[in-house]
Amino acid sequence: MKISRRNFFILASTISASFLFGNKVEAVEGKYATLVDLTKCDGCKGESVPLCVKACRDYNANRFPNPEKPILPYWPRKTYEDWSDKRDKIDTLTPYNWIFVQKVNIQGKEIFIPRRCMHCDNPPCVRECPFGALTKQPEGNSVINDKICFGGAKCRDVCPWHIPQRQAGVGIYLQILPKYAGGGVMYKCDLCKDKIRKGEEPACVTACRSRSGKEGVFTFGIRDEIYALAYKKVREEGLFIYGDKQNGGTSTLYLSAVSFELISKALQDKKERFLMPVHVENKIISKFNPIGKIVLASGAISMIGATLAAFLSKKEKKEACEDEKD
Amino acid sequence: MKKIKRHSLIERIEHWSIAVSGIILLFTGLGCLPLYKRYYITEIPGFGWTADFYTVTLVHYVASIIFVSAVIFHIFYHGLRKEFGLLPRRGDIKNSFKVILAMIGIGKEPPSDKYLPEQRIAYVGIGLVVLTLTVTGIIKVLKNLEWIILSPQAESINTIIHTLTGFLFIFVLIFHVGVVLLFKSNWPLLKSMFTGYVDEEYAKHRHSLWYRKYKN
Numbered sequence: 001m002k003i004s005r006r007n008f009f010i011l012a013s014t015i016s017a018s019f020l021f022g023n024k025v026e027a028v029e030g031k032y033a034t035l036v037d038l039t040k041c042d043g044c045k046g047e048s049v050p051l052c053v054k055a056c057r058d059y060n061a062n063r064f065p066n067p068e069k070p071i072l073p074y075w076p077r078k079t080y081e082d083w084s085d086k087r088d089k090i091d092t093l094t095p096y097n098w099i100f101v102q103k104v105n106i107q108g109k110e111i112f113i114p115r116r117c118m119h120c121d122n123p124p125c126v127r128e129c130p131f132g133a134l135t136k137q138p139e140g141n142s143v144i145n146d147k148i149c150f151g152g153a154k155c156r157d158v159c160p161w162h163i164p165q166r167q168a169g170v171g172i173y174l175q176i177l178p179k180y181a182g183g184g185v186m187y188k189c190d191l192c193k194d195k196i197r198k199g200e201e202p203a204c205v206t207a208c209r210s211r212s213g214k215e216g217v218f219t220f221g222i223r224d225e226i227y228a229l230a231y232k233k234v235r236e237e238g239l240f241i242y243g244d245k246q247n248g249g250t251s252t253l254y255l256s257a258v259s260f261e262l263i264s265k266a267l268q269d270k271k272e273r274f275l276m277p278v279h280v281e282n283k284i285i286s287k288f289n290p291i292g293k294i295v296l297a298s299g300a301i302s303m304i305g306a307t308l309a310a311f312l313s314k315k316e317k318k319e320a321c322e323d324e325k326d
Numbered sequence: 327m328k329k330i331k332r333h334s335l336i337e338r339i340e341h342w343s344i345a346v347s348g349i350i351l352l353f354t355g356l357g358c359l360p361l362y363k364r365y366y367i368t369e370i371p372g373f374g375w376t377a378d379f380y381t382v383t384l385v386h387y388v389a390s391i392i393f394v395s396a397v398i399f400h401i402f403y404h405g406l407r408k409e410f411g412l413l414p415r416r417g418d419i420k421n422s423f424k425v426i427l428a429m430i431g432i433g434k435e436p437p438s439d440k441y442l443p444e445q446r447i448a449y450v451g452i453g454l455v456v457l458t459l460t461v462t463g464i465i466k467v468l469k470n471l472e473w474i475i476l477s478p479q480a481e482s483i484n485t486i487i488h489t490l491t492g493f494l495f496i497f498v499l500i501f502h503v504g505v506v507l508l509f510k511s512n513w514p515l516l517k518s519m520f521t522g523y524v525d526e527e528y529a530k531h532r533h534s535l536w537y538r539k540y541k542n
Contacts, residue, residue, distance in 0.1 A: 127469070128379060131485065131486060132484070145482070148482075181361070291384065292471050295387065298395045
């Protein structure tokens with residue numbers, strides 16, 4: 001097989017270009033966003049289970065894990081994460097409870113905060129899952145594929161809010177090296193992916209409206225409109241906002257009459273499992289991307305350097321040959 | 327004893343920069359899987375940094391600067407110089423068996439050019455693994471930068487290919503290092519990867535076709 005220099009160069013640049021530009025561009029930020037107006041949430045007083053929580057559990061009931069028992073510990077450790085005996089737990093996030101209502105008391109006033117995945121614009125869980133089990137959908141929601149999730153819980157570690165929850169004894173790891181690698185499947189809110197793909201609202205949003213009316217706690221809709229509405233309320237009603245800047249932006253915006261610094265501190269003081277830090281840096285953007293640019297630049301410089309070096313060395317060789325002939 | 331030049335300085339720099347950065351990438355790549363905490367690696371003195379995925383990935387990124395540059399340099403420099411001696415030729419598979427059998431003392435090695443047939447086959451194997459890792463890795467860098475927006479399926483497939491090929495990298499690395507270290511007949515090549523030279527006697531004996539060309 002003979003490849004001329006010209007053809008080799010054409011081939012190499014075509015391949016490089018197809019990787020750079022050959023992809024279908026979809027919206028980075030996603031189509032939808034949710035507004036969560038905390039001034040309107042009373043934690044569903046009088047209900048045994050807050051309506052948003054109940055709706056989520058009912059709608060997703062057939063997606064909850066059914067682990068095979070006995071569950072193997074994560075060798076060489078003796079522990080494993082099993083929530084299957086605590087399926088009724090509604091006051092925190094578990095593999096069986098993807099939204100819960102957190103309660104804090106600030107200056108004598110009770111504040112209720114429905115908590116679930118924020119659905120970040122540049123989600124670390126999606127970008128860092130080594131198995132490609134997490135994806136960001138065009139609707140803006142981050143979704144875990146329970147068929148390929150290995151349950152390493154890296155998504156929980158890299159998530160600024162540590163949202164995804166693990167259940168052992170289910171998932172693909174059982175078919176590979178169940179004793180030595182993998183730990184189950186991770187579960188979290190995916191904004192009722194099948195509903196929103198059809199243009200419907202997530203179950204929690206619909207359920208909340210049945211109690212609180214049209215101007216309820218949740219407003220789900222087109223992202224730009226939700227952002228505009230949130231900022232309008234911030235301006236006109238003097239509310240505080242959370243979720244627009246955190247982790248480089250998310251598609252969940254909380255509004256509160258009390259500052260989020262105070263809420264964050266109250267949650268910290270209560271030693272809550274799920275906090276709301278005010279300053280959340282997106283480390284993919286701040287740590288990786290500057291180095292990523294250097295990787296690409298040095299690759300390009302290397303290509304130019306190699307080309308120059310190849311031509312120069314050939315020229316030398318040619319001159320040397322000509323010298324010999326002389 | 328007379329020495330013959332086998333590895334140029336450029337080739338040695340390419341080899342060792344890919345080797346060193348490749349091993350760092352392999353270690354940090356495994357660290358990107360949630361394994362080290364579970365296996366207490368993070369508790370070994372000096373390895374505490376492996377507990378933080380962001381730090382591990384950052385080191386992975388830094389090592390990839392060298393790896394990506396060296397791989398691209400290798401392809402373009404030797405491609406443009408038309409140095410295709412390491413690409414497989416007809417009959418290489420059959421002759422590879424002969425070479426491997428000869429290494430363990432069965433039969434005689436067929437006369438070889440600059441590279442042994444087994445080396446040409448191994449080059450393609452290692453090359454494909456390295457190229458796949460480089461390309462899927464660059465795609466990962468680009469999607470993190472959001473310079474390309476992949477469809478959810480494409481992003482997922484790219485990630486899986488990168489992770490699985492990473493495991494293949496472990497196998498080709500062990501195979502490559504093993505074949506060099508375990509067989510004494512390969513030791514002159516290891517020496518040459520440091521010094522650049524092999525003994526004339528070695529070249530004459532093992533690479534008779536190359537030696538004849540060299541002499542002419």
